[in-house]
Amino acid sequence: MSTDLMNRDELLSALDQEMRKVSAQSVLFSQAVAEQLGINSTDLECLDIINFSSPITAGRLADLTGLTTGAITGVIDRLEKVGYVRRERDPNDRRRVIIQPLPEAAQKISPLFDSMAQAMSKLYSSYSDQEIALILDFATRSNSIVLEEIAKLQGKEEAEAGEN
Amino acid sequence: MSTDLMNRDELLSALDQEMRKVSAQSVLFSQAVAEQLGINSTDLECLDIINFSSPITAGRLADLTGLTTGAITGVIDRLEKVGYVRRERDPNDRRRVIIQPLPEAAQKISPLFDSMAQAMSKLYSSYSDQEIALILDFATRSNSIVLEEIAKLQGKEEAEAGEN
DNA sequence: GTAAATACTTGAGATACTAAGATAATTAGA
DNA sequence: TCTAATTATCTTAGTATCTCAAGTATTTAC
Known part of the structure; x- marks a missing residue:
């Protein structure tokens, strides 16, 4: 159905549905x-972060992803094994491990986004x-709402735990 | 930075970033x-589908989610144990298992979306x-691009497998 | 110079997945 | 009407990835 045949309620529920699809599909x-x-x-999520915020330490990566440092050790082990990153x-501060992205990673990743980038452009x-x-304004405002609602849900959890 | 101070490139990369956030946050x-x-x-994803497309069989749920039927057996077991669905x-065709959502599920889920719904409204x-x-038009067009790009990536996989 | 704190690794246990085979019910063919 | 093939789900064994807690190495603070 073309959007100019839709009334407001239809437009809004269609928009709701499409925004839901945006996240499911990505x-x-x-x-x-x-x-x-x-x-x-x-x-892959970690590799993205590593590429974007290089140089980054293992601990910082754990913070950004919400994973435990134990899990991050496994992530780096696997990424290192396939040659996408290197421990340094x-x-x-020799307790710290800096994760260096290797050119191999970017070289393999970039082309996978080329076609998408062209189409979006x-x-x-x-x-x-x-x-x-x-x-952009709509997306930004939606995002700040969702961020707030996540905080509310997580707050609810703590509140209930605190009641006991 | 307010959007009316941004040039086109800045607008576009900001939009890219916000759309990425949309999916990460959801x-x-x-x-x-x-x-x-x-x-x-x-x-939860399964429960959503069950609520939305009730009545639904276990096999159909496996198709929609991409999980194996073995995994779906586990999903239904867990949802049944906490009282959100019932096997029927x-x-x-007595081979088939129909998954019935129980009122308990909707009653617990709805209030969690109330605050969000209000803010979005x-x-x-x-x-x-x-x-x-x-x-809406932008979201719809973006989605069809992403859908197409997913298909391309998955096609690439098969093509490479076929080469061998 | 020692105790406490920090950063990462290790190892045990939990969870959820796939793949393959088992079971039960239905459908199709001779 | 049997029988074989197909279909739908469940079961089991094996695997991957996570958390939590303990261990190691290094740095910081007194």
Whole structure:
């Protein structure tokens, strides 16, 4: 159904549904990328962070992902084994492990996003600056709502635990 | 930075980043909801499908989720144990198991979405029908791109397997 | 110079998945 | 109408990844 035939309620519930799809599908996309790279989704998420915030320590990666340091040791072991990262000792604090992304990782990952980037770029070109700004504003405001609601849910948990 | 101070490139990369956040955060939101319900994310996803497409069989649920039937047996076992669903034999084909959602599930789930629904509804109220239609159109087009790109990645996999 | 704190690794146990085979019910063919 | 093949789910064994707690090495603070 074309959007100009929809009344407001229909528009809103359609938008709800599409936003839900956005997240479901990007999970699927990540899984497909991970599979192409021969790693699991957790390791890909970590690899993304490592590439984006390099240099990064194992402990910082644990903080950012919410995984335990024990789990992170496993992540780095696996990523190192397939040659995507390298462990390096921090010379200033030799307890620390700095995770260095290797060029091999970026070289294998980039092309997997090329086609997507092109298609999205084409989509963007059909919108004016003002329209992009509107969409960006909507996304930003949605995100801050969701962030707040996550906090409320997690707060509820602690509150109930505290009651006991 | 306010959007009217951004040039097009800045707008586009900000939008990219926000759309990424949309999906990351809705995963976190789901996890928080699941935790409140005392179940895991997979089981919550299944419970959603069960509620939405009731009555549904175990096999159909396996198809929709991409899990094996063995895994679905475990999902139903766990959901049944906490009283969110009930197994029922299909009288017309007694091999089939129909999964019935129990009122307990909806009663526990609904309130967890109330606050979010209210906040989103307030956000929506600040947009005109035309603006909502624009955002919906963008989301829909993005989704069809992502869907296509997932198919391409998965096709690549098969193609490479076929080469050998 | 020693005690406490920090950063990571290790190992045991828990959970949830897949793959393959078992069981039970239905369908199709001679 | 038997019988074989198919279908739907469950069971079991094996695997992967997580948490938690303890262990090791290094740094910090007194």
